[in-house]
Amino acid sequence: MTYCVAIKLNAGLVFLSDSRTNAGLDNISTFRKMIVYEKPGDRFMVLLSAGNLSISQSIREILQIEQIKNHEGGEAITIWNATSMFDAARVLGSAIRRVHDRDAAALKNADVDFNVSLVFGGQVKGEGMRLFQVYSAGNFIEATSDTPYFQIGESKYGKPVLDRVITPETPLAEAAKCALVSMDSTMKSNLSVGMPLDLVVYDVNALQSDKLVCIDSNNPYYTMMHNNWGQKLREVFDSIEDPVWDDAHTDIPLKMPATRHATLRKIRTPDEKLI
Template structure:
C-alpha cells in the first residue's frame, strides 16, 4: 500500500508520496512513486501513484513513450493542457488494462491503480486531478483543495480540519507532512523515505523537490512537536461532568 497527497492551493501545488511497496514481515521494498515532467518555462507535470506497482509502472512508461488518444499519439510532453494530460493518463490506464487485465484476472489479481496528476502548462491554469482504475477522473477545487490516494484515512482528518485554498504553500508543506506522519504511525504498509515536491503557481519550474528520510531534522521535529501538541491539547480539555 502507499499514501500520496496533493494540495492545490492559491499559491501553488504541494505533492507528497511515500516509497514503501510489498510490505510484509519479511519483504519490504522501496520504490519512488513520484514522477516529474519538467520543461522550465513551458510545463511542470507531476504524477504520484498508488496501487499495483507493475500496473503503475506500465502506465508511467506508456505516458513517456506515447499513448494513442483522439486519433493521435501524445505524451505528457506534447499535451496542450492539464485536462488533456489527465485524459491521457486515463487512456494509458485503460490501455494497460486491455493488455494486462485479462491475465491478472486469470490469476485473481485485482487491477488496482490510482494516480494524482498535477501541474501547469504555459498559458494554462494550474490543476490537480485524481485518476481512477477505470481511467475516469475528478479534479480538486477551491472548496476541496486536496486529493489523496492509497491509505488515506489516517491523514485525512488533519487536512479536513486545517487545509483551505488560501493556506500558504509553506503551511501546506507542513500539513502534508503531518498528514504523512499520522499515516506512517498507524499503518506499516506506508513507509519512509517520502518524496516532496513544491510548485509555485505560474513559475513553470519546480521550486523544491526533496527526498525526506528518517534522519531529516525538520521531519523529526514535526513528528515530535505534533505528538507533544496533541498530548497537551487533550490534557487542556475539561474532564466530562457526567457524574
C-alpha cells in the same frame, strides 16, 4: 500500502508520497511513488501512484511515449506537447487503458484486480494549475476550491488534519507542513506506509520547481515537526478537561440523567428488557 496526498492552492501545488510497498505482509520494499515531468518554462507535472506496483510502473513507462489522437488535426498529443493539463490527463488515461488491454485478462485469471489509482497535477504554459485523480478505468475527476486535495492509498488516518487546515487560501509552506503532519499520523498508525518521503512544492506560474526533497528519518525538519506535533498534541489533549460523572463538580457535565436510561439499551436480566 501507500499514502500520497496532493493539494491545490491559490499559491501553488503540494505533492507528498511515501515509498513503502508490500506484497503480502512479509515482502516489504521501497519504491518511489512520485515522478516529476518538467520542461522548464513550458510545463511542470507530477504523478503520484498507488495500487498494484506492476501496473503503476507500466503506466509510468508507457506514459513517456503515449500518444492520443488530436481531433483538431496535427501532431498526436503527448504529455510533452499537450496544451492543457486536461489533455495530459487524457494521455494518462490512455496509458492506463493500454496497460489494461495488455494485462487485465491475465491478472483476472490469477484473481488479481486491475487496481491502480493515480493523482496527476501541474501546470502547462497558457493555463492555470490543475489537479486530477485518475482511476483504473482511465477516467478522472478534477480538484476544485471546494475539494482542494486528493489522497490515494491509506488515506483515512491522515484525512482529519487536512479537513481541519486546508482551504484554497492556505499558504504553500503551511500546506506542505499540513501534508507532512497528515503523513506523520498515517505512519503512526499504519506500518505499511513508510519513509523515505518525497515532497514537491510548486509555485503558481513558475513552470518549474526546485522545491523537491527526499525526506528520510534523519531529516531535521521532519524530526522537529514529528516530535513537536506528538508532544504538543499530547499537551492539548491533557489541557482539555476530563469528563466527570458528577455534575456537582463541574459546569460541563457529561452525564445527562434524564435521558440516559431511556436511550441506552440496558438489559438487567433476561426477563427485564429495557429497550
